[in-house]
Amino acid sequence: MKDFVIIGHKALTTGDFSLNDLPGSAGRMDILCRCINSALFLSHGMRRDINVHLILLGEPDPGKIVRFNGEELRYLNPDERSSGSLIKKALEKVATDFETRSTPGVRIRRGGLEKLMQEFIDDNRNIYYLREDGEDIRDVNDLADDAVFVLGDHMGVTEEEEDIINKGASKTLSIGPLSLHSDHCITIILNDLDRLEQPKND
Amino acid sequence: MKDFVIIGHKALTTGDFSLNDLPGSAGRMDILCRCINSALFLSHGMRRDINVHLILLGEPDPGKIVRFNGEELRYLNPDERSSGSLIKKALEKVATDFETRSTPGVRIRRGGLEKLMQEFIDDNRNIYYLREDGEDIRDVNDLADDAVFVLGDHMGVTEEEEDIINKGASKTLSIGPLSLHSDHCITIILNDLDRLEQPKND
Numbered sequence: 543m544k545d546f547v548i549i550g551h552k553a554l555t556t557g558d559f560s561l562n563d564l565p566g567s568a569g570r571m572d573i574l575c576r577c578i579n580s581a582l583f584l585s586h587g588m589r590r591d592i593n594v595h596l597i598l599l600g601e602p603d604p605g606k607i608v609r610f611n612g613e614e615l616r617y618l619n620p621d622e623r624s625s626g627s628l629i630k631k632a633l634e635k636v637a638t639d640f641e642t643r644s645t646p647g648v649r650i651r652r653g654g655l656e657k658l659m660q661e662f663i664d665d666n667r668n669i670y671y672l673r674e675d676g677e678d679i680r681d682v683n684d685l686a687d688d689a690v691f692v693l694g695d696h697m698g699v700t701e702e703e704e705d706i707i708n709k710g711a712s713k714t715l716s717i718g719p720l721s722l723h724s725d726h727c728i729t730i731i732l733n734d735l736d737r738l739e740q741p742k743n744d
Numbered sequence: 745m746k747d748f749v750i751i752g753h754k755a756l757t758t759g760d761f762s763l764n765d766l767p768g769s770a771g772r773m774d775i776l777c778r779c780i781n782s783a784l785f786l787s788h789g790m791r792r793d794i795n796v797h798l799i800l801l802g803e804p805d806p807g808k809i810v811r812f813n814g815e816e817l818r819y820l821n822p823d824e825r826s827s828g829s830l831i832k833k834a835l836e837k838v839a840t841d842f843e844t845r846s847t848p849g850v851r852i853r854r855g856g857l858e859k860l861m862q863e864f865i866d867d868n869r870n871i872y873y874l875r876e877d878g879e880d881i882r883d884v885n886d887l888a889d890d891a892v893f894v895l896g897d898h899m900g901v902t903e904e905e906e907d908i909i910n911k912g913a914s915k916t917l918s919i920g921p922l923s924l925h926s927d928h929c930i931t932i933i934l935n936d937l938d939r940l941e942q943p944k945n946d
Contacts, residue, residue: 562764565823572823579778585898585923620925621767621774622824696787718935719942721787723822729931733920740921 543613544735545593545667545690547658548577548724551697553598555606557633561623569600571626573695576725578625581732582612589732596629597655607653608632615647656706662690663710671707672731673699674721676714679734691715691731693724745815746937747795747869747892749860750779750926753899755800757808759835763825771802773828775897778927780827783934784814791934798831799857809855810834817849858908864892865912873909874933875901876923878916881936893917893933895926 552569559568564575574596581594592612599605608629610618618624632644641649662669668686672693679685692699692707699707717730754771761770766777776798783796794814801807810831812820820826834846843851864871870888874895881887894909901909919932 562825565821565826576778576781576822580928583925583928585925619767620778623764624767718938720938722931722935723785723787726782726785726931726935729924729928730935733924733928733932736920736922 543591543593543688545595545662546577546581546728547595547597547655547690547692548574548695549597549655549693549699549703550574550599550695551700552600552695553596554600555598555603555633557630559630561626561630564622564626568626570696571629572622573724574598574629575622575625576723577693577728578610578618578629579620579622580725580728582610582615582618583620588612588615588618595658597653597658598633599654603637605652605654606633606637607651607658609641609649609651611647611649613647617645618647655703659692659706659710669707669711671704671711671714672717672727673714674716676716679715679717679731682713682715683738685735685738689735691728693727695724745793745795745890747797747864748779748783748930749797749799749857749892749894750776750897751799751857751895751901751905752776752801752897753902754802754897755798756802757800757805757835759832761832763828763832766824766828770828772898773831774824775926776800776831777824777827778925779895779930780812780820780831781822781824782927782930784812784817784820785822790814790817790820797860799855799860800835801856805839807854807856808835808839809853809860811843811851811853813849813851815849819847820849857905861894861908861912871909871913873906873913873916874919874929875916876918878918881917881919881933884915884917885940887937887940891937893930895929897926 554569564572590612594610596608632650635642637652641651667690669690756771766774792814796812798810834852837844839854843853871892
C-alpha cells in the first residue's frame, strides 16, 4: 500500500455540517474531498493500493483521523459531495484511540500528525514530504513501493508540523515549478508512480 | 492562450438543474466542473492564459458551448458547486451563434465540436487529441505555446467526433500508462507545460 496524508487545518471535526457548504461551514472540507478523488479514482475503477489519511484539526473537537482505504472502499463516487458524505458519516461516529469503521473502507479515530507519523516510522515506511522547494519527483527513480506522502492544505504546513514530518521523512519532494493545490499534487505524484511501475516497453 | 476542449455528452443544456445533484440530473456536470478546476487553479491564483470550452450535448437543447476564459474570470472558487453555479448562470442565458457573457470570463453560445474545431483550424492552432494510445506527452518537447487539447468525458469520444478531431489534430497524446479522468489528465498536461515553460536551472 501507498499512503497519502493530508492535514486539514480548519476541517470540521463533527458531522454536523451541510454537504451544500463544504468550503464554508465545513472548514475547507472541499479540499480534502478533492484529495480523496485524486488519490483513489482511475478512469474506470479505483486505486486499490492506496490509503488516504485526512487529519482533521478544525473545531469543535480537533484531532481526528479519517482513513479511506482503497482496498475495501465502497459507495464512493468521484464528486465532492460523495466523499464529503462519507467523511460526514465517519464524523458521526464516536472517535476513540482505535479505528471505528463507518462505511466499507472508511474509518475514524482520534489522533493527529504526530501519532500517525510515529506509526509510519515504527513500520519503517519511506516518508516523503511535499514542498515547493523539494527535490523534483522526476529525478527520483527509487520511490518506494510503500511510500507515504505528506501534504498540507490551503494553509500549507506549520513549523511545528514540519518538525514532526522531518523527523520521519526520508526526502522532501516537489512536483514541478509551480505551487499547486494538494489534490493536483496527488494526481501528479500518482502519474509518476504509474510510470515507474509500468515503464514503457519501447 | 492555451485551450482545453471537453465534450460533455450528457451535460444538461438548460440552467434548470440543482447544484446539489451535479452528477445525476445535471448529466455528469461534476466532470466538467472538475475540469474547470484543474485547468484554471494554481495554489494561490489562477492560470490566466487558459480557455476552457465545455461542449454540452445533453438534453433538452443539445449543442451549447460554455467558455471559461482565465484572463477575465471572476467569482470562481475551487469547489465543484462554484464552477457548477457559473455554468448554470451561463445556461440561463439565451444561446445564439455568437457568445453572450453571463459572468466575467464566462460566455455561452450555440455550437458543437465541429464548429469549434473549424475555428481552431482556421486560426492555425496546434491541436492535440488526448487518447490512451497516443504518443507519451513526456516525449513531446515542442508542445506549442498556443496548444489546444481535446478530451472526452466518462463516455470517451464517439467515432464521429474522433473523425472531426482528427481532421485538425496534429498529434494524439497520452499522459501515462493508465486511463485517467479528464480532470486528472488536464492536471498532468499542465504540469508538463509548466515544466517546458520553466525549465530547471541546474
